[in-house]
Amino acid sequence: MSAGGIRPARTFQKAAKVTLANAQMRRNLRHATTTIREKRLRAVAELPDWEALRGEGADLKDFAMANLGDLLLDLEAAVTSRGGQVHWARDAEEAREIVARIATSHGAREVIKVKSISTDEIELNAALERHGVHAVETDLAELIVQLAEDRPSHILVPAIHRNRAEIRDLFRRRLGAELLTDDPKALAEAARVYLRGKFLTTKVAVSGANFAVAESGTVCVVESEGNGRMCVTMPDVLVTVMGIEKVLPTWQDVAVFLRLLPRSSTAERMNPYTSFWSGVREGDGPREFHLVLLDGGRTEVLADEVGRQTLRCIRCSACLNVCPVYERAGGHAYGSVYPGPIGAILTPQLLHLEDANANTLPWASSLCGACYDACPVRIDIPEVLLYLRGRINEEKPLNAEAVAFRSAAWVMSEPHRFEGAIKLARTGQGPLVRDGAIHALPGLLGGWTDSRDLPAFPRQSFREWWRTRPAPTERPDDGNAGLGEGELLAPEREDTR
Amino acid sequence: MSTESEARLEILTRIARAGARADPSFRRAPVTPGARAREVVVEQFAEFAAEYRASVTRVDAADVARAVAELLARRGSVRVVVPSDLPDDLLGALPALRDEGLDTAALDRMQAVVTTCAVAVAETGTVVLDHGPGQGRRALTLVPDHHVCVIRESQVVDGVPEAVASLRGSVLAGRPLTWISGPSATSDIELSRVEGVHGPRVLDLVLVRDV
Numbered sequence: 143m144s145a146g147g148i149r150p151a152r153t154f155q156k157a158a159k160v161t162l163a164n165a166q167m168r169r170n171l172r173h174a175t176t177t178i179r180e181k182r183l184r185a186v187a188e189l190p191d192w193e194a195l196r197g198e199g200a201d202l203k204d205f206a207m208a209n210l211g212d213l214l215l216d217l218e219a220a221v222t223s224r225g226g227q228v229h230w231a232r233d234a235e236e237a238r239e240i241v242a243r244i245a246t247s248h249g250a251r252e253v254i255k256v257k258s259i260s261t262d263e264i265e266l267n268a269a270l271e272r273h274g275v276h277a278v279e280t281d282l283a284e285l286i287v288q289l290a291e292d293r294p295s296h297i298l299v300p301a302i303h304r305n306r307a308e309i310r311d312l313f314r315r316r317l318g319a320e321l322l323t324d325d326p327k328a329l330a331e332a333a334r335v336y337l338r339g340k341f342l343t344t345k346v347a348v349s350g351a352n353f354a355v356a357e358s359g360t361v362c363v364v365e366s367e368g369n370g371r372m373c374v375t376m377p378d379v380l381v382t383v384m385g386i387e388k389v390l391p392t393w394q395d396v397a398v399f400l401r402l403l404p405r406s407s408t409a410e411r412m413n414p415y416t417s418f419w420s421g422v423r424e425g426d427g428p429r430e431f432h433l434v435l436l437d438g439g440r441t442e443v444l445a446d447e448v449g450r451q452t453l454r455c456i457r458c459s460a461c462l463n464v465c466p467v468y469e470r471a472g473g474h475a476y477g478s479v480y481p482g483p484i485g486a487i488l489t490p491q492l493l494h495l496e497d498a499n500a501n502t503l504p505w506a507s508s509l510c511g512a513c514y515d516a517c518p519v520r521i522d523i524p525e526v527l528l529y530l531r532g533r534i535n536e537e538k539p540l541n542a543e544a545v546a547f548r549s550a551a552w553v554m555s556e557p558h559r560f561e562g563a564i565k566l567a568r569t570g571q572g573p574l575v576r577d578g579a580i581h582a583l584p585g586l587l588g589g590w591t592d593s594r595d596l597p598a599f600p601r602q603s604f605r606e607w608w609r610t611r612p613a614p615t616e617r618p619d620d621g622n623a624g625l626g627e628g629e630l631l632a633p634e635r636e637d638t639r
Numbered sequence: 640m641s642t643e644s645e646a647r648l649e650i651l652t653r654i655a656r657a658g659a660r661a662d663p664s665f666r667r668a669p670v671t672p673g674a675r676a677r678e679v680v681v682e683q684f685a686e687f688a689a690e691y692r693a694s695v696t697r698v699d700a701a702d703v704a705r706a707v708a709e710l711l712a713r714r715g716s717v718r719v720v721v722p723s724d725l726p727d728d729l730l731g732a733l734p735a736l737r738d739e740g741l742d743t744a745a746l747d748r749m750q751a752v753v754t755t756c757a758v759a760v761a762e763t764g765t766v767v768l769d770h771g772p773g774q775g776r777r778a779l780t781l782v783p784d785h786h787v788c789v790i791r792e793s794q795v796v797d798g799v800p801e802a803v804a805s806l807r808g809s810v811l812a813g814r815p816l817t818w819i820s821g822p823s824a825t826s827d828i829e830l831s832r833v834e835g836v837h838g839p840r841v842l843d844l845v846l847v848r849d850v
């Protein structure tokens with residue numbers, strides 16, 4: 143059972159303490175993210191004007207979000223006119239109930255699933271289980287997570303935290319596979335054998351959607367293994383759960399994202415398989431198609447002028463792969479199916495900034511900006527992180543930290559107060575300093591030194607040094623006269639003394 | 640009002656109240672056909688498709704049937720299925736079952752499938768099926784383990800935007816599309832690419848000179 147959901151069970155800081163202790167996981171992650179980072183740069187450099195393409199992607203998504211209501215109505219009309227059925231779900235619970243109702247109305251005991259984060263977001267598998275329907279994950283990584291009763295830790299590669307040897311042991315144990323080696327080829331073959339019969343005989347499938355085109359009612363699944371093609375083609379009934387922000391206005395808009403997504407996610411020119419379908423088609427594929435449109439907090443994100451850009455996200459995971467915090471803490475530290483930098487802004491917003499644990503996620507960042515540079519739709523993640531930190535703090539009552547910052551502002555606004563404070567600190571630090579650094583501050587200040595050292599205050603401050611240094615004498619004309627202000631920037635030279 | 644129509648109304652109302660406004664200067668970039676010589680474009684398609692472990696065989700129109708037969712023989716594919724409307728000249732005398740709605744179990748016994756395609760993309764080494772004439776329903780090119788796809792050189796376009804533009808008619812006509820770039824693959828184990836999971840494990844492309 144792959145547990146999912148977006149509600150972290152604890153704060154990021156607490157969860158990260160646990161994950162950081164897992165050296166195996168950190169090795170696996172470092173290996174995977176380092177590999178993909180270099181490949182992505184090559185894939186991106188191959189297109190003539192990646193920056194212009196990023197701009198197009200961002201603009202198109204913004205345009206779609208500005209016209210979201212009309213586009214969803216167009217999408218609904220187009221899907222319906224082609225024989226599909228459209229459902230609307232305000233929240234996770236409504237979406238789960240819709241899918242469960244469809245599955246049970248066909249008497250399904252088992253459904254096959256193609257990897258979909260939106261269904262992980264709404265914790266669909268557990269809900270189906272309660273209705274007596276077992277969901278079989280068919281994406282290799284999702285299957286690994288499901289069999290291990292684990293949680294996904296990456297958007298694209300949910301089992302990125304597991305290495306080949308761990309997966310071999312899992313398949314031996316849970317699939318009864320006779321695996322002699324941990325060669326990924328053999329592991330993929332074991333999954334193929336296990337799932338083949340299910341693809342060909344299961345009546346109901348559940349998928350997510352990467353994009354949906356409003357003008358034609360066309361839904362798109364981008365994948366690699368062929369499990370997506372199997373799920374959207376072979377069963378009688380297909381249910382697709384899609385966040386409302388996935389809609390694109392016109393068919394041609396798909397081109398921009400088919401160039402941005404594969405290069406950003408798997409660092410390939412194109413992913414092996416992409417399926418498009420519009421409603422149902424006589425004699426080809428499912429006879430019944432349901433499209434579930436999920437809000438789940440998205441309209442609230444849309445209403446926020448700064449946070450809105452989060453909805454541009456196409457779930458490529460490039461920001462995870464470049465993030466120094468993600469690489470070390472791992473996906474599980476974020477406690478949500480949306481980990482990494484994008485998760486740090488998406489998860490708390492989808493929970494209306496009301497979940498205390500999720501509200502620690504905007505601090506899971508060094509604000510280095512690598513995520514913004516990598517984002518194919520130019521989401522300014524650092525901007526949103528800072529903005530969310532501000533909003534979350536605004537809602538907190540006055541606390542010791544706020545009082546401390548106010549005092550600091552008072553001290554720093556006048557030079558004589560500041561200098562006085564420095565002198566005081568220099569005297570007071572005495573017993574705390576070891577080897578030129580302070581390793582543990584007392585009381586509330588201890589929070590700062592929990593995870594880092596504070597350099598000791600030096601014996602002399604810059605201002606003190608400046609006052610005691612000998613005044614420079616007049617310089618002889620060295621031919622640079624007339625440079626004006628720039629001269630002040632010239633380095634001090636000994637020979638002018 | 641049912642829960643679902645209530646939900647629909649509420650979601651649409653929330654969206655309207657969110658007040659996201661479009662940038663009035665928004666314009667889509669025009670689709671410009673690539674300026675490169677046809678031979679260069681075709682050459683790149685062949686190279687990129689091969690990088691994704693598809694085999695590429697380039698032939699004159701007269702030699703298509705022979706190339707198809709050789710590719711099937713090379714993989715030991717004997718039980719071959721084809722779309723009911725596949726042009727005869729692609730098969731020659733080769734015995735193949737024409738799909739008139741085979742059931743899944745029968746399809747699963749087939750070793751190979753031979754089809755044409757709608758368009759091919761040099762930028763990515765991709766072949767696109769719109770499941771029109773000569774391409775069959777989606778299951779046909781999914782269940783058998785070996786897919787032989789015949790592409791005319793004139794079907795190869797330079798970039799993804801051109802390919803998307805050329806497929807507009809098919810999409811508006813309600814046809815599904817399958818974009819194929821090499822055989823099925825996964826990068827799920829340590830992000831290292833492994834070919835051959837659930838889709839056909841062998842993809843052979845026959846590129847026919849017609850211009």
